[in-house]
Amino acid sequence: MDKPEWLPQSIRGSAVERRLSAGQALFTSCDQARGIYEIVTGKVRLTRIDPEGRVLVLGFACAGDTVAEASLFSTIHCCTAVAMTKSVVRMYQKASVLAELARNPRAAQAYAALLAYQVMDLRTRLERRNLHCARDRVRHYLASASDGTVVLPGTVKDLAGELGLSHEALYRTLGHMEDEGEIARCEGTIRLACRAHHLAAV
Amino acid sequence: MDKPEWLPQSIRGSAVERRLSAGQALFTSCDQARGIYEIVTGKVRLTRIDPEGRVLVLGFACAGDTVAEASLFSTIHCCTAVAMTKSVVRMYQKASVLAELARNPRAAQAYAALLAYQVMDLRTRLERRNLHCARDRVRHYLASASDGTVVLPGTVKDLAGELGLSHEALYRTLGHMEDEGEIARCEGTIRLACRAHHLAAV
């Protein structure tokens, strides 16, 4: 889910490559956690399926990202990873990563920093779920974009899962926000209109 | 938020103690993160206030727990910690903790494990927010109790914040579940009724 700078070159050699076709699962919820994965090429979607059958999007991993970092200390995976496109991944055995972390304090600290970042990110997402109005959730999501432009990592439907909205509700909300000039959409990207323009439209 | 077994005895000495009265803030959102805190006695509530002014309960820390572990890699706190009762806390300077982690691989690994656990916990909470029906969220929350009995760490109102419900909705839901025999409540604890009994009531 984030840059694997913390993975020292030294254990790269022990990794096993695996290729996936679009739609193929890398691992699914409750599978044995055998190690962590680095995405070499392609894109992987992380999800959980709730008891109701609803999809919770946990995130996306692109080339260079690692997934299942937190599974290092767990025997099973708690989410499902599915390749969105034809992808190549590298698996690092749990044992060798743990050994490396024990040996290399710099790597251990970088790994801890990565996890700390994820904790903060998850808290932000939890905070977003606390907003009751669909539009506020979208605004909160867009607020993370420093330059006012967000490139959607997945489909709009995926975004709906991430925001905890039905896809219909999200389509409508985006539509309204566009009508009112608050945002502009174009090919999988959303641009926040400058404040002045938006205020003018209201 | 969790047991500080990872805090090596060696840096305990450098800690600074501070005492708080009930309702007093240990730190608030956007404060400079100076270190991590261990709760010696008392109880602390971690919250975030969303843009709407709504309270998101991030968790509670009791004697022995540490808070703000993830702030070790951040310059500011992203949440607010308020003492729920008269409390005593110990602060460990950021620099000395980081130095210790760099020196002591065992501590670093334990710290990483703690963060990994938090990541999984947060994902579970996010998953809970994906449930749309109040009752399902309550069930999901209670499901984490292995023995079917949950001792509420805070007030029912706090639980409402944790579950992302208005307190009224939660009171009503708990009331209905109790009426139907699905749960039993007593002095801040909730007991899941045995399945047979519940089914009989329906």
Add this chain to the structure above:
DNA sequence: CGAGTGATTGACTTAGATCAATGACCGTGG
């Protein structure tokens, strides 16, 4: 003994879930 807060219940309103239908697009296999 008031002030403040939690717990609880009632009445009303609404945002969003749900069900449903349509058009666009895409990869695939005959």
Add this chain to the structure above:
DNA sequence: CCACGGTCATTGATCTAAGTCAATCACTCG
């Protein structure tokens, strides 16, 4: 090369669970 099945994007209509406003009672803390 094209028909077909699948998914995404979009919009409409309907319904309901939960939010909001409001009032009351119990309790605790100076």
